[in-house]
Amino acid sequence: MNSSLVIAIDGPAASGKGTLARKLADHFSLPHLDTGLTYRAVAHHLLESDQPLDDEAVAAAAARAADLGTLDKDVLSAHEVGEAASKVAVMSEVRKILVEQQRAFAAQPGGAVLDGRDIGTVVCPDATVKLFVTAAPRERARRRWNEMQLNGIDADLNAIVADVHNRDERDMSRADSPLKPADDAHLLDTSQMDIETAFRAAIDLVEQAKAAQTLGS
Secondary structure (H helix, E strand, O other), X not given: OXXXXXXXXXXXXXXXXXXXXXXXXXXOOXXXXXXXXXXXXXXXXXXXXXXXXXXXXXXXXXXXXXOHHHOXXXXXXXXXXXXXXXXXXXXXXXXXXXXXXXXXXXXOOOEEEEEEOOHHHHHOOXXXXXXXXXXXXXXXXXXHHHHHHHOOOOOOHHHHHHHHHHHHHXXXXXXXXXXXXXXXXXXXXXXXXXXXXXXXXXXXXXXXXXXXXXXXX
16 A cells, blocks of 8 residues: 655745645655755855856756755745746756756655645656645745745835736746646645635645545555
8 A cells, every 4th residue: 555645836926835835744754855945055056156047058067966864844935046047947957966866855665745836747656645825926025025024125016016917927827847836736825815725725635635545546
């Protein structure tokens, strides 16, 4: 019987997928990987070493050297790192290298929870359960604005709304691994949900998938 539980969570920026992924990983006692941080780690290395962000060979070398066990979310969450990451994330060679590392993470005994933009479609197409977490763009922008306010960062809501729309367009229109739900993903729209409601809904979907896995083994 295959007892490995791989939970693939995709969705646009500020949809709540990261918080949901961490809560599910804790609930099911599984390791968690925010795959977006892997691209940010590459971008951060390039920025810190003053290397170009538009040289695919240089970025690929940084990707090969990335250590998924030492990703510092606080450092990698900086806005300038995110902007740089969006540039390296469109490079096919970088994606290929990091996807291999992400798949190795997912293949751990017992399984794992991974969240990102292409987990269910590219990284883990055979995941036990796939969730596509989304919310209305303005609601996602409002959440990000609230988070920045709590951290003492002054921000313009309309500018964040524009940034969310631009990020969505960039993620959904890229040639390599565009953001889209897997055909067999469960859509979870959190626009009208608090995190606990979304969490309970996600647990129900995972438990259904586990039951189906047991019946099919």
